[in-house]
């Protein structure tokens with residue numbers, strides 16, 4: 626759990642430190658005041674990157690040349706870990722326990738963190754690129770080696786595509802072999818994860834109060850075969866077509882997911898509210914999957930996502946949030962925030978033009 630968070634020169638947030646040592650922390654404010662920036666700050670402390678941008682310079686307050694983001698994290702064993710992220714125009718340094726770390730992966734073991742964001746509905750109705758992003762996000766949280774496999778795959782894929790454009794059959798022999806090997810590893814990992822994930826999603830739907838399989842998701846690998854050898858045979862047998870188009874037409878870079886509601890494709894049948902609900906249940910299921918796979922309950926960041934649900938569904942989603950860890954919420958002033966406060970300790974802050982004030986009535 627984070628006990629404090631703070632920043633200097635970060636986006637529109639005014640320099641300072643606030644107490645967040647409670648299971649539920651709420652930020653209330655009008656549009657554009659800095660609520661999402663605060664959630665972004667928490668995410669940066671967990672992963673060393675933003676969930677909104679890969680461009681470090683936009684994180685720095687306009688007109689300044691650097692920023693510092695800091696927090697104190699209390700581990701499950703009770704140790705206090707100071708985390709500091711310093712960002713300059715072309716640099717980023719991360720300090721854990723006052724020691725500079727060489728790789729931001731060292732932060733990953735502290736606490737997983739899951740954002741429930743407005744754009745999450747794109748995982749359901751957006752392009753297959755986002756389906757793959759969804760799977761990759763989950764796998765990276767539970768398997769630190771997955772990101773390396775993905776990078777290797779993309780490197781070999783780029784080389785194979787170049788060889789296809791230049792019709793270098795000698796190189797294609799080598800790349801087919803390498804691509805089949807890594808494609809097999811990625812497909813098997815995605816397949817296993819999605820099997821477990823879809824069964825968790827079904828239980829999540831039941832827990833929510835649905836009877837039967839209201840929402841379901843299934844994995845559709847683009848290159849399916851029994852082992853690496855078969856994938857290689859497929860790549861070779863389809864090489865002529867790949868040479869004609871000049872790129873690799875099949876592989877994990879073309880995988881997709883199919884979302885259904887009562888057996889029908891979600892994008893064609895579901896209402897906006899149902900799509901929003903599914904995107905929230907996907908994140909709840911992701912939280913359960915990460916907890917079951919790593920033994921750690923993620924910190925949850927809810928960025929204004931409950932508004933589109935009717936009050937009953939909103940309450941049910943909130944009741945499903947796992948206890949024992951920390952959740953951060955953002956709300957517009959008129960939203961009924963009391964529904965998320967529950968019985969435990971909670972902190973409510975108002976955000977006005979980047980300034981963060983404690984709510985007098987909830988202290």
Ligand SMILES: Nc1ncnc2c1ncn2[C@@H]1O[C@H](COP(=O)(O)OP(=O)(O)OP(=O)(O)O)[C@@H](O)[C@H]1O
Pocket residue numbers: 635636637654655656657658659660661662663682683684685686687929955
């Ligand atoms: N680098 C920066 N320097 C200064 N201000 C910035 C910077 N980046 C973003 N901002 C400002 O931060 C504000 C946006 O804050 P944020 O996205 O957190 O809003 P919000 O309170 O979550 O609003 P909404 O309810 O509309 O989502 C905007 O006014 C934006 O111009």
